[in-house]
Structure formats: C-alpha cells, structure tokens
Amino acid sequence: MYPFKYHRPTSLEEAASLYNGSDDPVYLSGGMTLIPTMKQRLAAPADVIDLSGIESLTGISVKGDKLTIGAFTTHAAVMASADVRKHIPVLAYLAAQIGDAQVRNRGTIGGSVANSDPSADYPAAIVSLGTTIHCQNRSIDGTEFFKDLFETALEPGEIITSIEFSMPTRAAYRKFPNPASRYAVVGVLVADFGGSIRVGVTGAGPCACRASGMEKVLNDNLKPAAIDAVEVPDAGFNSDLHASAEYRAHLVKVMAKRAVAAMLEG
Amino acid sequence: MSNADTGIGASVKRREDLRFITGEGTYTDDLNQPGQTYAAFVRSPYARARIDAIDVSDALNVDGVIMILTGADMAADGLGDLPCGWMVKQKDGSDMVTAPHPPLATELVNYVGEPYALVIADSRHAARQGAEAVMTDFHELNPVVNLASAAQSEQIHAGIPDNRAYDWELGDKPATEAALAGAAHITRLDLINNRLIPNAMEPRAALGVYEKGTGDYTLYTTSQNPHLERLVLSAFVQVAPEHKLRVVAPDVGGGFGSKIFVYAEETAVIWAAAKVGRPVKWVADRSESFLADAHGRDHVTHVELGLDQSGRFVGLKVQTTANLGAYLSLFGSAVPTYLYGTLLAGQYRTPNIYVEVQGVYTNTSPVDAYRGAGRPEATYVLERVVETAARELGRDPADLRRMNMIQPGDFPYQTPVALVYDIGDYEASLDRALEAIDYQGFPARRIASKDQGKRRGIGFACYIEACGLAPSQLAIQLGAGVGLYESGEIRLNPTGNATVFTGSHSHGQGHETTFAQIVSDKLGIPFDDVEVVHGDTGRVEFGLGTYGSRSLAVGGSALMMAGDKIIAKGRRIAAHLMQASVDDVSFEDGKFLLAASNQSVTIQEVAFAAYVPTSYPEDLEPGLSEKAFYDPKNFTYPAGTHIAEVEIDEATGEVDLVALVAVDDFGEIINPMIVEGQVHGGLAQGVGQALLEHGIYDEQGQLVTGSLMDYCMPRADNLPDFIVDTTITPCTHNPLGAKGCGEAGAIGSTAAVMNAVTDALGVKDLSMPATSEKVWRILKGE
Numbered sequence A: 001m002y003p004f005k006y007h008r009p010t011s012l013e014e015a016a017s018l019y020n021g022s023d024d025p026v027y028l029s030g031g032m033t034l035i036p037t038m039k040q041r042l043a044a045p046a047d048v049i050d051l052s053g054i055e056s057l058t059g060i061s062v063k064g065d066k067l068t069i070g071a072f073t074t075h076a077a078v079m080a081s082a083d084v085r086k087h088i089p090v091l092a093y094l095a096a097q098i099g100d101a102q103v104r105n106r107g108t109i110g111g112s113v114a115n116s117d118p119s120a121d122y123p124a125a126i127v128s129l130g131t132t133i134h135c136q137n138r139s140i141d142g143t144e145f146f147k148d149l150f151e152t153a154l155e156p157g158e159i160i161t162s163i164e165f166s167m168p169t170r171a172a173y174r175k176f177p178n179p180a181s182r183y184a185v186v187g188v189l190v191a192d193f194g195g196s197i198r199v200g201v202t203g204a205g206p207c208a209c210r211a212s213g214m215e216k217v218l219n220d221n222l223k224p225a226a227i228d229a230v231e232v233p234d235a236g237f238n239s240d241l242h243a244s245a246e247y248r249a250h251l252v253k254v255m256a257k258r259a260v261a262a263m264l265e266g
Numbered sequence B: 001m002s003n004a005d006t007g008i009g010a011s012v013k014r015r016e017d018l019r020f021i022t023g024e025g026t027y028t029d030d031l032n033q034p035g036q037t038y039a040a041f042v043r044s045p046y047a048r049a050r051i052d053a054i055d056v057s058d059a060l061n062v063d064g065v066i067m068i069l070t071g072a073d074m075a076a077d078g079l080g081d082l083p084c085g086w087m088v089k090q091k092d093g094s095d096m097v098t099a100p101h102p103p104l105a106t107e108l109v110n111y112v113g114e115p116y117a118l119v120i121a122d123s124r125h126a127a128r129q130g131a132e133a134v135m136t137d138f139h140e141l142n143p144v145v146n147l148a149s150a151a152q153s154e155q156i157h158a159g160i161p162d163n164r165a166y167d168w169e170l171g172d173k174p175a176t177e178a179a180l181a182g183a184a185h186i187t188r189l190d191l192i193n194n195r196l197i198p199n200a201m202e203p204r205a206a207l208g209v210y211e212k213g214t215g216d217y218t219l220y221t222t223s224q225n226p227h228l229e230r231l232v233l234s235a236f237v238q239v240a241p242e243h244k245l246r247v248v249a250p251d252v253g254g255g256f257g258s259k260i261f262v263y264a265e266e267t268a269v270i271w272a273a274a275k276v277g278r279p280v281k282w283v284a285d286r287s288e289s290f291l292a293d294a295h296g297r298d299h300v301t302h303v304e305l306g307l308d309q310s311g312r313f314v315g316l317k318v319q320t321t322a323n324l325g326a327y328l329s330l331f332g333s334a335v336p337t338y339l340y341g342t343l344l345a346g347q348y349r350t351p352n353i354y355v356e357v358q359g360v361y362t363n364t365s366p367v368d369a370y371r372g373a374g375r376p377e378a379t380y381v382l383e384r385v386v387e388t389a390a391r392e393l394g395r396d397p398a399d400l401r402r403m404n405m406i407q408p409g410d411f412p413y414q415t416p417v418a419l420v421y422d423i424g425d426y427e428a429s430l431d432r433a434l435e436a437i438d439y440q441g442f443p444a445r446r447i448a449s450k451d452q453g454k455r456r457g458i459g460f461a462c463y464i465e466a467c468g469l470a471p472s473q474l475a476i477q478l479g480a481g482v483g484l485y486e487s488g489e490i491r492l493n494p495t496g497n498a499t500v501f502t503g504s505h506s507h508g509q510g511h512e513t514t515f516a517q518i519v520s521d522k523l524g525i526p527f528d529d530v531e532v533v534h535g536d537t538g539r540v541e542f543g544l545g546t547y548g549s550r551s552l553a554v555g556g557s558a559l560m561m562a563g564d565k566i567i568a569k570g571r572r573i574a575a576h577l578m579q580a581s582v583d584d585v586s587f588e589d590g591k592f593l594l595a596a597s598n599q600s601v602t603i604q605e606v607a608f609a610a611y612v613p614t615s616y617p618e619d620l621e622p623g624l625s626e627k628a629f630y631d632p633k634n635f636t637y638p639a640g641t642h643i644a645e646v647e648i649d650e651a652t653g654e655v656d657l658v659a660l661v662a663v664d665d666f667g668e669i670i671n672p673m674i675v676e677g678q679v680h681g682g683l684a685q686g687v688g689q690a691l692l693e694h695g696i697y698d699e700q701g702q703l704v705t706g707s708l709m710d711y712c713m714p715r716a717d718n719l720p721d722f723i724v725d726t727t728i729t730p731c732t733h734n735p736l737g738a739k740g741c742g743e744a745g746a747i748g749s750t751a752a753v754m755n756a757v758t759d760a761l762g763v764k765d766l767s768m769p770a771t772s773e774k775v776w777r778i779l780k781g782e
Ligand SMILES: Cc1cc2nc3c(=O)[nH]c(=O)nc-3n(C[C@H](O)[C@H](O)[C@H](O)COP(=O)(O)OP(=O)(O)OC[C@H]3O[C@@H](n4cnc5c(N)ncnc54)[C@H](O)[C@@H]3O)c2cc1C
Pocket: A026, A027, A028, A029, A030, A031, A032, A033, A034, A035, A036, A051, A071, A072, A097, A098, A099, A100, A103, A106, A107, A108, A109, A110, A111, A112, A114, A115, A117, A119, A120, A121, A122, A154, A158, A159, A160, A161, A181, A182, A183, A184
C-alpha cells in the first residue's frame, strides 16, 4: 500500500469539502473492494475519506410502498433486516449470496452499487426493482445508473446516500457463482410488480441491465419455458478465464428460467 | 499404568492445536529481532528476457532503503547455484542436463517472478518502494510456454538443445511393445495432468540473523526440512559452513511439498544479513507465492494398455512429457521419473511395463513435488486407462480391476518397474469401498438423477503409492544426493519425563501428538510427560524432514529404535537396583520386572538412578539418553480404493461431487483421528485438481491465475461428507508396521473423480479441471 491521508468526516458536507480539497481523493465505504486494490498497489489515492462516520448513511426504513437502505448498510445487515425480509425478501436472499461472511460483514450496498463491478450481485436488483439512487443533491433512476464497466452516472465527488426500492409482489434471484471468487458469472433477478415483469441481469455484460426481451415474453406467459423462445445474443458479453461470452449467454437463460420457477413456487 | 487413551491406536486430540487455534503459534513472521531490516525482491515482469542494465540510483534514494543487492553482487561473493538434488540418468546413460540456477538471476530471467535483486530497508514499506524504484533495461525474448511444443521452440538455456533436461526410461521396451502387438485389445488415452499451485496457508518467509562476534548465522524459515536446508546452503550455495549455520523452522502453516525446496529468497536473506550487519526479514505475500513457489504436476501423457481376450493386462506403455519449469528445483528431476514411472504397475500384475519421460524446460515457475509428487500423476494415468479399458470392453470396472490385482499370496511382489511391494490386500479395500458407496444401488441412483435433469456417474481409482523413499544406498545409486534415513533421540530427564528429538518436521501433520504417543506407549510413561522437539538444527542432531509421507514410517521407526536402546540400558540399571541378573529383567508398561521375585522398578526410578548414580553398575555410563538413525529397507506401500460419484447439471454443466469413498491401507495406525484428518485434506486437494484448480500461463508466460480470485482452491461447500475407512496389512519391514497416510487422499481421488465425470458424460476424456463450461460444451455435443 502506498501512503495516503486518512479522513473520517461526520457529515456529507465535510466529506464533500475534503473531496474537493484533494488532488486525488477516494471515498471509503466497507473497503472490501478498495482496500485490496490499494494493497496490491493498483490504486494510490492521496486522501482516503472514510464514510463510516456519517450516521445518516446507515439504516433501513420503510415508508409507504418504498423501502430505503442507507448506502453504508452492510450486506449482512440487509440479509438480517426484518423489514427487508418482510417487504423485499429477494433482496435479503441476494445479499446472502455475496462473497463470504467476512465480506458481508464489511461490504456495503452503497460501495457495491457505486463500484459497478460487472459481476456484482446488487446491480441486478438496482435495475429491476424500481429503484432510485439518492445522492447529496440529486436522485438517479436505477435503470439509468450503470453506464459501463466500473462506470456509473455518479459525478466525481458525488456520494450515494441511500437507495430506495419499490416492493415487488414477488421476485426471485438466481446466481451462477464464479467458483473461485464467488462473484456472479451471471445473476438474474425476476420481479413481478402486479403483473408487470422486470428482469435484471448482472455478470453477463459490462454492467447490469434489464432484459427487455425476456420481460416481454414473460408478461405474456409467465412460465420458465417461455424463456426458451428468447434469443440472448452474446455480442458484447464478458469473456474470461471462467466463462466465455457464449456460455454466459446460455447461463442468462438458465438462471432466468430458474428465477422464474423459484418465483412461481414462492 | 494404562495408556489406552493416549497410546498407539488412540485418537488423542492434537496437542499443538490449542496454540494454533488460539493464535499462539510462532510462525516465522511472528519472530522479530532487534535492529531488524526488511527485504523486498525485485522480480522479473517477463517470462524470458535479457537483463541489459540495472539502475539502482533512484531506489537507493528512497527513504529508508539501506542496501540493494543484485545477482552480480551474489556472484561476486562466490555464492553457488541452487542445486537439483537428484541426478537422473538418461536413456543413453548420460547425466541429465542441468541449467545453472543462480539464486538471483544475473544475465537472463526465465520466468515471471524470478528474483534478480533485493532491496533492504528499515521498513517493509520502504523495501517495497525501493524495489519499485529499481530501473531495469530488459531485452525481451520469445518465451517458451507451451509444454507440448517446448522441444520445438527456441532454446532457453545455453547448451540444452530441445529444452530437454533428460530423456529417461524405465522398464522393458521390446517386451512391452511385443506384448502390445499381441494384445487382443489396446486402450489408448491422451492425458493432461494440470499444473497446480500449492497455496499453503502460511506463505513462505525467512528471517536471517548474523552474529558478528561469533560468525554464527541463524536462519528462521518456513521449511519442511531444516537440516536439508542447512546442508544445501552450506555445501552447495556456500553461504556459511554447516557448523556455523543454524536453521530453525518454527511453526509452519502447511507445505504440501512446496516448502521442501531451498529457494532463492531465504538464500538471499541469510547472505544479506551478514552484508547489512543487521537481521533481514522477508515474508511473501500471496501474489509472490503464486509466482515464486514451486508448482506441481503439469504432464502431457500418451498411454496404451494392452489386454488379452479374458481382460488380463498384458502390457502398459506410457510416454510422458513433464514440465520442469525454468530451472530444476531441488527434487524437480526425481518427481516425474523415480516417483512416477516406478508406480505404474499400480495394484496389478501387468507383466510388461515401459515408460519414457522427457523432462522439459519452459519459461514458467519451477515445478517440483506437490502432495503426492509423481504418484498422483502415475495413478491418474493408470486408473484412467484401466477404467477406459473396462468401458471399451463392456466390463464392470471393479471386476476388471479385481481380476488383474496382485493377490495376497504374491507378496513380496517384484513389479516390472523396479519396486518390490512387501504386502497388501487390494481386494479387501475394494470390497469395503464398494460396500460403502453402495455400488449395487448405483443404477437406481443414476435413474433417479436422470429424472431430475442430472447425469450421474461413478468412478474408481485403485491406487498404490510408495512412501518413505528408501533405502539410502539404492536411492543414491539412482541419483539421490542425500540419504533417506531419519534420526530420533529420546532423552529421559532425571525426573522421569522425556524430551524427544526428531529429524522429521511437523507443519500440520500433528507429530507433536503422534510421536508423543509412540514414545509414551513404548516406554510406558504418561503422554503428558513426553515433549517432542523438531525443526531446529540447533537442537535436533540431524534429519531429513517431512515429505513423501515418510515421517511416521521412518522418523517414528527411529524413535522406536531409540526406545529399544533406552530399555536395554534401563534393564542393566534396573538389574543393578534389584540386584538381579540382566537376563532376568523384563520390561512392560513402564516397569522393569523381575518375574521370580515379583520385584519391579519404574522407568522413572531407573532414570533418576541414571543421573544420580548412588547405586549404579560399575561399567555403565551415567545418563539415559539414546538416539538412533533408522534407514528403511524398502519403501512402504499404502494402497486403497477411492470411489467417486458425481451428478452433472445438464443445464449448466456444473459437476456436483455427491459422494467420495476412500478406503485406505496405511498399515498400523497410531492415531486414527489424525489419519482421518490427513485423508480429508488429501481428498480435498485431489478433488481440487479434478474439478477446480488450474495454474494457467498465457502465451507471453504471464500467470493468469495469480490470485485466489482466479485460482480456485477447494472449499468445504465443494465437497461431500467423505466416507473414509481403513483396512490393515502391517508394513513388514519397520518396527511400527506403519506405511504413511499424508498423501494418499490426493493420490487416488483425482482419478476417481475424473472417471466419474467421464462416466456421467459418456466421453473418453476431458482435461482437468472439469469446469462447468467444459462440461457444458461436451453436453452440447462439441
Ligand atoms: C472475497 C470477496 C468476495 C466478494 N464476493 C462478492 C460477490 O459474490 N458479489 C458481490 O456483489 N460482491 C462481492 N464482493 C464485493 C463486495 O460486495 C464489496 O463490498 C463491494 O463491491 C464494495 O463495497 P464496499 O462497501 O466494500 O466498498 P469500498 O470498497 O469501500 O468502495 C468501493 C468503491 O465505491 C466507492 N464508494 C463507496 N461508497 C460510496 C458511496 N456511498 N458513494 C459513492 N462512492 C462510493 C469507493 O470510493 C470505491 O471506489 C466480494 C469482495 C471480496 C473481497
């Protein structure tokens, strides 16, 4: 690790001003992505601004038909939350699939979403669960948040403060884990919003996206077999040591079918 | 006194575990010395390049950097090369061709991660900063990465054409070829044994200390064999003479073979300690371990098995190309030859066997022994081809093996590939394993799986292995550079407890418990009164360390011999104390007895008398401390049957290992719980090779699987509940009747799992690891 200055602001304003005052700043949330990168000397920020001191970033609340999760909330907290389990059980299930216990105890939803790792799990939920990403001064629609490999709609210095989720009537997530890292080779979340089906896919392409073709056939015929008719071209899909683009395209369909089946079984 | 709970055969809990699981172990990185400095290695970013210039001026200006040493500095100090400890003779009788292996590269670098300089600094951080600031002009050369075409590629080392270190053979070629020509059926297979990267939990580390006042060197390092380390460093590298060098291997967190070898890093660290005049410490990080630990396996093989009309094996021919990496590591030459070719008879009476092995250099990390070392590779070849033959002939794979097995009446059995098996009962293990897996029920289970979109397969491996490499004289004739005996010493202290010294080294095997059980049982003293000392050339007389599942069979036997000497001397002392003749004194359960008078003295009383000789035999030396060197007469031959059952998800290609049975014959067992633990660990590694692990270099020789995010180690959820059991035929030639259990799990299971996968898929072969995508492509008909 290269030397850096560590800061622990207690308000969003302080965090932003620290950020603006530095030549090479970075926000630190759970550190499960950032710290390993720094340890491998692949990142050398001058100032590390730890968000853990900002109380307003943590917590889960329900208001009307929305559930809101603070950016600094850990995967473990999401997994264990009674509110999440009651209103969006698929989210608790998804959080439980992330990494291992240590990672879940440190890693946060804000960090995961801000990072836009192509194989992260949460993004499948962000694009499919009618979400709004709240930042200090604006809000971004979840379907417009992920731009590319590790790229999001966030402006430099912008902090995700919380994420607001709509509540599907039912939903299911199925993930094909990378055997080594346990990240998603492919993950598919299928959600039913009172007859309107949304499908979020992570792992396959450079960033998470909705699968409109699948949504269309499922809206007509909500059965796993309906997916068979959908073409999933592998153009632009990721291809690496663990899975070719072609295999990923195949897995998208398999995981989608399994998610639909799981959702129907309840 | 009864030792039923702690003696031989008792599942005593491992006494060392308390310190390990409470964070109280003392690993090399836990040791610190006053004034200590830190080393960071400067490593080659290229697989093959010429070093044109090294500019250290910027690096020397980094805050905290004390000294920078290069390969040239080392050469100037007259340090020798890292040797290969086994000289393999080629087919034509000539010696293998060894490329010089300077600890720090000087003119050429030959694999990514090869060290060519080290930076010594006040802090770990400064050392790293310094290493990054070293500016090197490299002239890149074309790397040789592909094993199969290495012989036709550019020459890596001067004077070594075809990149071939040796062309070796064993067995009768004409007889084998004639047998194959006359065979009713020949089964042929082309196999790849995938490269593995060991990944011990504790990375390698070294702390070198030099005392100016005395000229003494002490090296603390992660070694499986500190005496061998000292021998190599003094005799070959010539860092310091043997009597001025102490090597300590404190608690070591796993080795799996990778910590047998003498590496560049500890060599450089102990040398640098004298140059800097302060202790020097280096601890590898995981990325360095991936690049610079010796890797394992990596063979390409063509095999042919000939059978007669009835299914009897008549001939076996094996042609293997073994990847040695960029340099010959300490035992890198022996693993694919004497530890591989000699095992190809397996459990069978195949009368004609011929094997030839080309050992080839490539621009990759050196390859050497990894858990099983040659025997897993041999088992893989033989058990895959036997299973394939059964399928081709429509025979039951268990029956075909059974009809070819060496029978209990055949021992001692001379194989056509040099070894003489002393004892075994292979069908006993096979029968037990068939029962444990419920072989009868398999067809029904296969149908049940099919109904759920899953393909089920079953696979066997009836392996043999050879432990406790021996005997010394024969091994030395065959090219070994050292003997293969082990030392043991028992010191009975005046108060009657015992300090036991062994040349074996425990880095996870539990010797502190097992060896205490042996001595406690042998001398009838309480288990808690026995302390086992290992891993320090300053305390233990000599030793060859722990590898090849040799510790119990060889090191344990040495302790039995030392115990006999203690008892023999004790009888003389006891006879004197009881005023009887030595011949009338017997020893049992810690007591010297005089049958006639029902008199007895305890071993503790005898020990006291030996040190406080108030009343003592006139012609006897005081003290009660005895040592022994045990040189085995033969290898030991553990054997067994492993059976795997897999279920394959037809939609994704995922392989789920649903059952794994291991029935092993390890001879007599000292601690069944520890044996079971060793088997579990071995099985996990064997399964890892079959399904998950693969060390991959790209065409440029960059290690693609250089982290645990890409190199897939097996985890608990990849494994079923193992069913393990043992059968026993006691080893005929050592005093414990023990054979060795450390590697068997990794030797049999890989072939069993791959036989199950190919059975489920109905294909002849697929290369390991059987990843989901590979399996999916086969299911798709590709
Ligand atoms: C071994 C391992 C296994 C893993 N497995 C999985 C897995 O299976 N699935 C999965 O989805 N993930 C996995 N992860 C990643 C894990 O979920 C991380 O926690 C997550 O990607 C990042 O969250 P974090 O809180 O640790 O963020 P950090 O590492 O602290 O930050 C990540 C990035 O986001 C930025 N950032 C953080 N918070 C904010 C914010 N509020 N606003 C703006 N920017 C912010 C940081 O500046 C940084 O660039 C794994 C990680 C590890 C180490």
